[in-house]
Amino acid sequence: MATNTSFDGFTLWKNLYDQTENAWRDVIQQTLEQKSFAEGLGQVQSQYLQVQSLVDNLTESYLKQMNMPSREDLSNVASLIINVDTKVDNLEDQLDQLATGGNAEAVDAVKNEVDALKRTVTKLDKKLDTVISLLNTTIEKQNEAILKVEASATNEKLAQVEPQKQPEQPKKAPTQAPNNK
Structure with missing residues (x-):
């Protein structure tokens, strides 16, 4: 079984x-x-x-x-942009209030000012994006340089710890002239 x-x-x-x-x-x-x-x-x-x-x-x-601006500088610029944006919003609210009141000339003047502020904010935003991208590129290059320096230092330490051994050359026996007798 x-x-x-x-x-x-x-x-x-x-x-x-x-x-x-x-x-x-x-x-x-x-x-x-x-x-x-x-x-x-x-x-x-x-x-x-x-x-x-x-x-x-x-x-x-x-x-x-x-x-070049640091992170702190960029955050300050960002807060300024936010403040400008808040002011634009307030102006738009005032425009709406004036529009309902019937003062057409004042409304047009404020609209023009708001449009100008919007263009300014847009330009600032584009400049800030450019600065941020340049800053990121610089930081990446700096990090690469730091890694290269660290690798070089590590290689130097390894070279000091493990000295390279040179192979010994075999000694040649002196050559003798043939004996013709």
Whole structure:
């Protein structure tokens, strides 16, 4: 009497997964609970914050030297645009009130002023978009330069740690003239 057993790859794979997952879960949990792991994470975070602060300071000084606006400058311009937009809305409301009152000349004058303000806001908005795109391009170039500098520094450190070994040249035996006797 033969029993019919078939190979079930899925069950085998699931059992293997469950066993390795349990083992790795325990190892990872122990690692995460160690004080040295937390200290290492704290050091990495501290170094990251120092680098981020340095990059922020360098970016700010670079933008000042290149006579380009910073994020703060852009936010100030954006708030000015919002204020102008609010004033335009208020003028439009006043126009509506005047239009219902029947003063046609005043309405036309205010409409012309509102149209001029709208054109000004549109121009400012386009200029702000241009400045933002230039700023993003500059930041991307600066980040690329920082990555190149970091890669170069890493390569220099590796070169110092692992000096290159020069293969030794085999010594040649002195050649002797054939002896003709």
